Amino acid sequence: MMTLRDSILATLLAALALSAMPWLLSAFALSLTLTCLMYAGLAVSWAMFCGATNYLSLATAAFFGMGAYVTAWGAEALPYGVAVLLGGLVAAAFAALVGAAVLHLRGAYFAVITFGLGELVRHAITYYEKSYAGTVGRVISAPPEAATIYHTVLLLSALAVVTALAVRASRLGLALRGIGADEERARTLGVNTRRAKVLAFSLSAFFAGALGAAMAMRWTYIDPLSVFNPFIGFQTVLIAMVGGAHTILGPIASAVLFSLLTEFLRLQFPYLFLIMLGFLLILLVLYLPGGLASLFARWRWRKSNA
Amino acid sequence: MAFWFELVATGLITGGIYALVALGLNLQYGLMRIMNISHGEFLMLGAYLTWLGHTVLQVNPLAFLPVVALALFLVGVAVYWLCFARIIHTAPAVEVIEARSLLVGFGLMFLVQNAAYLAWGADLRGYSYLAEPVDLGGARFMANRLVVFAFAVGASLALLAVLRWTLIGKAVRAMMQSPTGAQLVGIDTRVLHPVVFGLGLAMAGIAGGLLSMVYEISPGMGEPYTVTALIVIVLGGLGSAAGCLLGGMLLGLVEAFGMHFTSPSLKMLLSYAVLIGVLLARPKGLFAR
Numbered sequence: 153m154m155t156l157r158d159s160i161l162a163t164l165l166a167a168l169a170l171s172a173m174p175w176l177l178s179a180f181a182l183s184l185t186l187t188c189l190m191y192a193g194l195a196v197s198w199a200m201f202c203g204a205t206n207y208l209s210l211a212t213a214a215f216f217g218m219g220a221y222v223t224a225w226g227a228e229a230l231p232y233g234v235a236v237l238l239g240g241l242v243a244a245a246f247a248a249l250v251g252a253a254v255l256h257l258r259g260a261y262f263a264v265i266t267f268g269l270g271e272l273v274r275h276a277i278t279y280y281e282k283s284y285a286g287t288v289g290r291v292i293s294a295p296p297e298a299a300t301i302y303h304t305v306l307l308l309s310a311l312a313v314v315t316a317l318a319v320r321a322s323r324l325g326l327a328l329r330g331i332g333a334d335e336e337r338a339r340t341l342g343v344n345t346r347r348a349k350v351l352a353f354s355l356s357a358f359f360a361g362a363l364g365a366a367m368a369m370r371w372t373y374i375d376p377l378s379v380f381n382p383f384i385g386f387q388t389v390l391i392a393m394v395g396g397a398h399t400i401l402g403p404i405a406s407a408v409l410f411s412l413l414t415e416f417l418r419l420q421f422p423y424l425f426l427i428m429l430g431f432l433l434i435l436l437v438l439y440l441p442g443g444l445a446s447l448f449a450r451w452r453w454r455k456s457n458a
Numbered sequence: 459m460a461f462w463f464e465l466v467a468t469g470l471i472t473g474g475i476y477a478l479v480a481l482g483l484n485l486q487y488g489l490m491r492i493m494n495i496s497h498g499e500f501l502m503l504g505a506y507l508t509w510l511g512h513t514v515l516q517v518n519p520l521a522f523l524p525v526v527a528l529a530l531f532l533v534g535v536a537v538y539w540l541c542f543a544r545i546i547h548t549a550p551a552v553e554v555i556e557a558r559s560l561l562v563g564f565g566l567m568f569l570v571q572n573a574a575y576l577a578w579g580a581d582l583r584g585y586s587y588l589a590e591p592v593d594l595g596g597a598r599f600m601a602n603r604l605v606v607f608a609f610a611v612g613a614s615l616a617l618l619a620v621l622r623w624t625l626i627g628k629a630v631r632a633m634m635q636s637p638t639g640a641q642l643v644g645i646d647t648r649v650l651h652p653v654v655f656g657l658g659l660a661m662a663g664i665a666g667g668l669l670s671m672v673y674e675i676s677p678g679m680g681e682p683y684t685v686t687a688l689i690v691i692v693l694g695g696l697g698s699a700a701g702c703l704l705g706g707m708l709l710g711l712v713e714a715f716g717m718h719f720t721s722p723s724l725k726m727l728l729s730y731a732v733l734i735g736v737l738l739a740r741p742k743g744l745f746a747r
Contacts, residue, residue, distance in 0.1 A: 208557050257741055259556050260493045260696070264688050268733045271685070275727040282723065386564060393561055423572040430568030437561045438544050441554075 156321045160314050167310035174299035186302055186370065188411040190363055193309030194384075195392040195403035197359035200316040201352040202389075203397030204328035208263040211250075213385035214270030215243035215357040219364030220379035221277060224290040227369075232296050236304060236365040243361020247354040255349045258335075267382070274380035281376070289375030296369060304366045312359045316400050319352065328352055394436055396445025406444055464598075465714055471603050473710020474610035477703045478665040479683050480690035481614055482658030488634050488697025489654050491555045492542055495563035497687060498680025499570040500659045504530055504666025505675040506578060512585050512670075519587055520605070523667050530663030534656030541566070542655065567681075574677035584674035606668045613664050614703050617657070621699055630654060634697050689733040695743020704745060 173185055194212060202209050219239030226235050254265050281287050295301070319325045327348040330338035339345050368374050391410050396402030417425040440446060483497045504526050511522040541562050549555040588602040621627035629650055632640040641647060665683070669675070690709055694701025709729065716728040736744060 206553055206557070208560065253738060257737065259553050260487065260491075260560075261692070261737065261741060263493070263556075263560065264692060265734060265737045267685075268689070268730045268737075271726065272730040272734060275724075275730065279723060279727060390561070390564065393557075423576045426568045426572040427576070430565040430570075430572070433565035433568070434541055434562050437558050437565070438541065441548070441558060 156317060159317050163310055163313045163317070167306055170306055171303060174302050179298070182298065182302060184411065184415055186305055187415070188408045189302075189305050189309045190367060191387065191391055191407035191411055192404045193305065193312045193359055193363050194388040195395065195407050196309070196316050196400060197312045197356040198388050199392040199395075199397045199400070199403050200312075200319055201328070201349075201356040203392065203399075204320075204325065204332050205349065205352070206332040207255075207258070207349070208260075208389070209266045209353070209356075210263055210382070210385045210389065211247070211266035211270050211357070212360050212388045213380050213382050214266075214273050215247065215360035216364035216367075216384050217270070217274060217277075217376065217380035218243045218246060219361030219366075220368035220374050222361075223365040223368040224292060224374050227292045227294070232300070232304075232369065236308075236362050239365025239368075240358040240362030243364070244354040244358035247357030248350055251350040251353040252346075255346065255353065267385070270380060270382065270385060274376045277380070278376040289373055289378075292369060292372045292374070295372050298370070301366060301370045305363065305370075308359060308362050308366060313400060313404070315355065315359075319355070320400070324348055324352060390433060394433070394443055396443025399443070399445040401448075402443050402445030409444075465718055466711065467599065469711035469714030470707055471599075471607040471710070472713060473707035474607045474614070475665055475669060475706075476683075476686055476690050476709055477614050477706025478610045478661055478668075480687040480694070480702045480706055481617055481699060482661035483684075483687045484691045484694070484697065484699065484702045485617075485630070485654055486658045487691065489630060490542065490546060490559075490651055491552050492546075492559040492655070493556055493563060494566075494658070495560055495684060496566035496570060497563075497658070497662055498682070498684035499567050499574075500530055500533070500680070501662040501666035501669070501683050502574060502675070502677060502680035503533070503570065504663030505670040505679065506574065506583075506666075507663070508667035508670045509583055509585060509675060512587070519585075519667060519671050520609070523609070523664055526663045526667045527660040531656040531660040534659030535652045537566070537659070538652040538655040543651070546651070571677055571680070578677060580676065580678075582674040582676050584670070587671045600672070602671045606672055609668055610665065611703075613661065614706075617661065618699055618703065626650075626653070686729065689729055692733055693736055693744050695745060698743060698745065701743050701745045705743075708744070 395406030694705030
């Protein structure tokens with residue numbers, strides 16, 4: 153078993169290796185890597201809260217879109233780095249506010265309300281843009297270079313992994329796992345469950361928001377439907393759960409897998425690809441409910457027993 | 459006066475469909491903790507079946523409804539056996555059932571929706587049925603909307619009656635109150651679960667068939683109804699069938715009035731605002747005691 157320091161070191165080394173990619177890869181391969189990184193960051197930060205606590209949040213799209221709109225609205229006035237940071241902070245603040253109000257709901261209620269919140273924000277922004285700004289989408293006029301965006305997303309995703317590792321090893325991580333196992337018991341044992349949940353929820357929202365802010369620069373044109381697309385949220389949940397939401401490596405591996413599959417199959421067979429995706433998803437949930445990570449664990453268990 | 463009447467009636471007509479869609483979903487959730495996010499996809503299948511029946515076989519869409527209901531019921535039983543039975547039997551806790559069934563629901567959604575795109579294409583389809591205006595109490599309605607309303611409410615009430623007065627309905631209610639207790643007195647989960655799941659899809663199928671008489675249909679038509687159904691369920695309370703009927707009507711009214719007094723583009727905003735308001739103020743549903 154790797155210690156916390158080893159894992160963080162490994163993450164940083166991997167990030168360092170990946171940071172050379174803009175000079176090594178073609179534009180197409182680079183954009184593919186960017187997608188992988190984005191989903192890895194989203195899935196890891198989602199799993200940081202949801203995997204440990206068993207709360208099913210569908211609000212990722214809301215945080216992502218809010219971050220994107222912070223960049224869209226502030227692109228002219230703010231420097232790039234500040235916009236990304238601000239995008240993350242706005243999403244985190246929103247999550248803290250919302251979390252304080254709704255985190256007493258569990259299970260399906262929580263899933264439904266987080267989904268509803270995302271849609272609420274999306275419709276509110278659509279309405280605002282239409283009636284006050286007189287526009288549907290926004291064009292970002294002077295986006296930074298592709299390599300800069302790539303490095304930002306890489307940095308954010310690496311930070312998300314490091315944060316997830318650190319949280320897992322901390323008291324907060326223990327509290328979250330306690331909540332996931334039995335919330336009543338955790339509270340009885342003196343865990344301030346409310347504070348732990350709100351803290352972790354907004355921490356995970358920070359990364360979704362910052363990633364959204366960075367990716368908006370990449371897309372250069374954004375409208376509410378594309379950045380608040382519920383499929384960003386669904387895809388994140390799927391990736392994390394298929395990978396194994398209680399692990400960190402699992403979501404990363406499945407983010408790469410999903411992004412590659414999407415890239416290569418979706419354009420050629422759009423409908424057939426999604427049919428296959430659906431089928432695959434059902435099979436995975438039914439026969440490998442612990443995610444890809446459980447395959448690895450099983451393999452290791454078998455090796456140690458051989 | 460006629461104006462108010464028309465507004466209320468419009469709200470109730472939409473609400474009737476909402477209630478019908480939500481009822482099936484609510485039964486599935488209340489009984490089995492299956493959050494079937496692909497519910498709207500089966501509504502879409504019902505709509506396409508009715509459309510096929512009307513255009514290919516030249517059958518009256520209303521007469522075709524029982525066929526649609528039966529077909530969707532069988533589909534539901536099959537889907538239950540293939541997908542959800544295993545989850546329910548292997549999951550260690552209720553929350554795990556909810557999470558896994560939600561994922562399987564997403565899978566089914568991708569599967570069914572895209573299969574429909576593959577089979578019928580993305581074009582809007584439709585046919586005209588009873589599209590003549592009728593005067594009623596000083597207001598004018600399309601005849602097909604009135605028929606749809608009558609059938610939606612009729613089907614909902616029939617389901618309520620089944621739950622209230624028949625043995626199987628009693629078994630379902632017992633199962634909702636206490637799964638273990640119900641099994642102890644000899645209620646067979648292995649029969650009841652697939653039957654109720656099938657019933658839920660049959661309801662969605664009927665709703666879809668009814669909708670195809672009024673609106674144009676497309677493979678993506680189901681999703682908004684899934685979301686609306688979730689909202690209605692929250693309004694009425696998870697697992698409460700009568701609450702569902704009232705919640706559906708209420709949401710229809712809120713939408714009709716809201717759209718009239720603000721703007722049609724605020725429709726979804728209003729629904730979500732209602733959803734979030736209710737979840738925050740009364741998470742057990744509006745009518746919970």
